[in-house]
Amino acid sequence: MNTMIQPTKRLSPDFTAIKQRQQAAWSSGDYAVVGTTLQIVGENLAEAADVRAGEQVLDVAAGNGNATLAAARRFALVTSTDYAPALLDKGRARAEAEGLAVQFQVADAEALPFADAGFDVTLSTFGAMFAPDHERTAREMLRVTRPGGRIGLANWTPDSFIGRLFKVIGAHVAPPAGVKPPSLWGTEEHLQTLFGVQASQIHCQRRVFNFRYASPAHFVQVFRDYYGPTHKAFAALDATGQRALERDLHALMDALNTAGTSSLVVPSHYLEAVIRKR
Numbered sequence: 001m002n003t004m005i006q007p008t009k010r011l012s013p014d015f016t017a018i019k020q021r022q023q024a025a026w027s028s029g030d031y032a033v034v035g036t037t038l039q040i041v042g043e044n045l046a047e048a049a050d051v052r053a054g055e056q057v058l059d060v061a062a063g064n065g066n067a068t069l070a071a072a073r074r075f076a077l078v079t080s081t082d083y084a085p086a087l088l089d090k091g092r093a094r095a096e097a098e099g100l101a102v103q104f105q106v107a108d109a110e111a112l113p114f115a116d117a118g119f120d121v122t123l124s125t126f127g128a129m130f131a132p133d134h135e136r137t138a139r140e141m142l143r144v145t146r147p148g149g150r151i152g153l154a155n156w157t158p159d160s161f162i163g164r165l166f167k168v169i170g171a172h173v174a175p176p177a178g179v180k181p182p183s184l185w186g187t188e189e190h191l192q193t194l195f196g197v198q199a200s201q202i203h204c205q206r207r208v209f210n211f212r213y214a215s216p217a218h219f220v221q222v223f224r225d226y227y228g229p230t231h232k233a234f235a236a237l238d239a240t241g242q243r244a245l246e247r248d249l250h251a252l253m254d255a256l257n258t259a260g261t262s263s264l265v266v267p268s269h270y271l272e273a274v275i276r277k278r
Contacts, residue, residue: 013178018132019108021176023083026130029231032064032090033222041125041154041209041270042066048205049152049274051076055120060141061109061127065091065102067152071123072100079119081107082127110136117146125154126270129185132176138194142277151195151275154207157186161211161256161268166229168252172245173233186271201276206269213264216253220246 045067051057053075059068061082068080068091080095080102082088088104095102107113109124109131122145131137141151156162163183166175175181184190188204195202213219223230224246234242259265 013132013176015110015132018176018179019083019110022130022132025228025232026063027084027086028228028235029226031087031226031228033226035064035066035087035090036094037212038125038209039066039069041207042068042070042123044207045123045125045152045154045272046070046074048203048272049121049123049150051121051123051152056118057121057123058112058114058119058144059127060107060112060122060124060137061131062091063087063125063127065094067123067125067154068102069094069098069100071121072102073098076121079103079105079114081105081109081112083108110140112140112144114144116143117149119144120146120149121152122149123152126156128153129155129182132179134180134184134190134194142195142198145277147277149277151273151277153185153191153271153273153275155185155271155273156183157206157269157271158183160186160270161252161266162270164252164256165249168248169229169233169245171248172241173236186269188271188273191271191273191275195275198278199275200278202273203275204271204273207272208267208269211264211266211268215264216250216257219253219264219266220249223249 051071051074055076057071057076057078059080062068062080068078072078085106092104109128110133122141128137224234256266
């Protein structure tokens with residue numbers, strides 16, 4: 001009897017369920033404790049994107065608002081968005097403390113609730129890269145940016161400290177099946193794939209952010225308590241698994257620490273990209 005072997009059917013990821021889990025992760029802990037240390041990245045990106053007074057600027061997956069504040073300090077008209085309301089609350093408090101007029105709105109990076117071509121500049125620092133559907137996120141950012149406008153991105157590279165950190169976490173708590181790694185956004189090739197058809201220019205520059213903490217143990221404590229993905233990873237493991245994850249995180253930092261035994265300084269590369277829409 002001739003038996004035909006049926007090909008295995010490839011199931012598409014359930015992006016809705018994945019996003020719900022991601023939203024819960026980023027809402028856990030207190031990302032602002034980590035996020036505020038990254039403010040310099042937002043300032044550099046605002047300069048690279050040439051944010052100007054009076055321009056309409058959208059910050060996508062804004063977190064606690066680093067790019068938001070940087071653009072508002074340059075007298076742009078800023079709308080700050082994230083799908084985690086608690087993160088927006090942190091950004092709102094920071095803007096109010098500086099007397100900056102910013103609009104805050106809960107929004108999904110994959111379904112932005114704005115009209116086509118409504119913004120001169122669209123920014124995202126370590127935010128949009130974590131949306132599970134890369135293509136849809138890029139399409140939305142392009143859609144809301146006017147022709148001739150700019151999209152400014154800061155994304156961790158695959159070989160960066162944070163890229164390697166997520167690989168360590170993934171070895172202990174498996175990432176969602178079928179979802180592309182966020183760190184692909186930190187490669188020029190992937191940005192060309194996502195944005196190239198509608199871009200007149202894509203300018204990329206590798207930059208370095210230095211994570212500075214008192215010690216490896218201090219870093220682990222802060223990220224375990226406050227950084228959503230790490231917080232959730234530890235919570236998903238039993239005591240033995242937690243010790244193993246902590247050991248592997250320490251090993252990673254020991255390999256990359258440039259401060260010797262005095263403190264912790266770990267350089268992490270990221271890709272700064274400015275995309276000009278046709």
